[in-house]
């Protein structure tokens with residue numbers, strides 16, 4: 394799993410690939426936390442290359458959301474595969490995260 | 505693994521799919537032997553759908569060849585994948601079997 | 616043909632979990648499950664193995680986690696065995712709908728970042744059993760095959 | 773990261789061999805081997821497990837064959853263990869070039885339909901060891917990774 398960060402001005406896009414699970418969750422935190430510390434509150438997680446996600450993967454996304462939500466920000470999700478979308482729906486987290494089919498739609502939603 | 509037989513007049517085409525190994529070799533024999541018994545001596549083994557072959561798979565092809573070779577017949581191989589071709593070359597059986605890239609070329613070679 | 620069974624053992628290290636997850640994925644697609652079902656079963660296995668490592672062994676490395684995959688005519692069963700601390704008796708009796716409750720916007724600060732693993736397993740699998748003998752703990756998970764899939768599984772190659 | 777290791781056990785039944793072969797295939801492609809190398813390693817594992825079933829156990833079903841896959845930084849190693857009759861000491865010392873000798877047309881009637889398994893293993897793997905303690909027999913097979921492949925393997929996900 395790798396996380397790449399793209400600075401789109403107001404919005405930070407975190408693109409994750411591979412498996413977002415208990416063994417890689419710390420890598421996600423290591424990418425997210427320095428950005429949150431420097432005051433960023435608007436995030437898009439690009440899930441298009443995430444092949445597998447488990448409850449620990451959901452967990453790091455929820456903590457990210459909680460952290461920025463307090464400061465008036467948001468974490469939006471873009472381009473989840475069917476399997477990831479299924480898990481978001483099963484756990485009812487699709488009611489908490491805004492989910493977009495296109496990455497640019499997710500970024501523009503912050504405008 | 506499955507074997508389907510096609511009667512092309514003089515030539516019998518045995519199309520094998522899946523894995524030709526020690527657990528499926530008997531299925532190959534069960535398809536080949538009745539044909540050999542009824543006097544057929546010209547065979548093409550269509551390997552295009554064989555994903556995996558091991559020494560037991562080579563073994564049943566060699567026995568088939570031995571059986572018909574004595575009666576002036578032949579077993580030709582058609583459309584092996586790269587991996588199967590590698591194994592035929594490694595074991596030097598490519599010197600014993602005529603191997604064709606196209607199924608129809610193999611059948612026509614008996615004309 | 617009869618059942619097919621394969622036994623695995625990994626050490627209690629989260630880095631080993633993807634490996635066994637991917638093996639499960641492969642076995643499920645061979646068993647004829649579609650892509651979504653395959654993901655769901657892999658997910659349940661990953662949740663179960665992760666729980667053995669994190670909870671039964673409290674994160675201690677080098678301890679055995681054993682998985683058996685058993686493919687029967689009408690069902691796919693797997694068991695996850697550890698030799699650590701047993702799960703509390705009522706963990707598997709919690710109300711799933713409470714864990715996956717409707718989330719309204721204003722409750723984001725109350726959302727938990729954990730505690731969804733067992734509920735995911737219970738929502739996905741057709742049967743879930745847990746037993747603990749003091750020496751070892753076994754979680755048994757079953758998914759039924761659709762009739763045509765079990766026919767497919769009957770073929771040995 | 774350190775080595776990754778996974779342990780499997782199947783029963784001595786030829787119908788179980790494809791399963792473990794396909795698992796090996798999956799692990800090899802995860803380890804970064806290309807399609808041809810992956811086939812070759814799967815082939816060697818299948819030959820080795822088949823030999824344990826057919827020769828060490830003389831075809832008797834229900835007996836354990838254990839396989840360990842060990843992925844290290846620079847090599848992929850697997851071991852096949854059985855508890856049956858040991859292999860004769862000189863089987864692994866036979867001259868491969870004798871088994872894979874040039875075949876001329878006229879010799880077809882002399883071609884053997886068996887006896888190629890160990891020679892295939894020796895031709896493909898980088899290292900082959902066999903040891904027998906009286907109680908159990910272990911065949912160890914190793915394939916070295918190309919430098920860039922071992923780099924790929926270093927990534928945990």
Ligand SMILES: Nc1ncnc2c1ncn2[C@@H]1O[C@H](COP(=O)(O)OP(=O)(O)O)[C@@H](O)[C@H]1O
Nearest residue numbers: 666667670671701702706729730731732733734
């Ligand atoms: N295999 C296990 N052994 C011991 N305790 C377990 C096991 N699995 C789950 N538990 C207990 O059940 C609780 C809920 O587990 P779960 O729903 O998977 O969420 P999480 O693992 O995120 O806490 C865990 O916090 C733990 O106390």
Ligand SMILES: Nc1ncnc2c1ncn2[C@@H]1O[C@H](COP(=O)(O)OP(=O)(O)O)[C@@H](O)[C@H]1O
Nearest residue numbers: 823824827828858859863886887888889890891
């Ligand atoms: N795991 C094993 N245990 C005992 N004997 C073995 C084992 N593997 C191979 N052998 C012996 O070595 C011989 C050659 O094996 P191999 O080259 O694989 O060909 P085949 O299995 O077709 O005979 C076998 O016939 C058997 O006598």
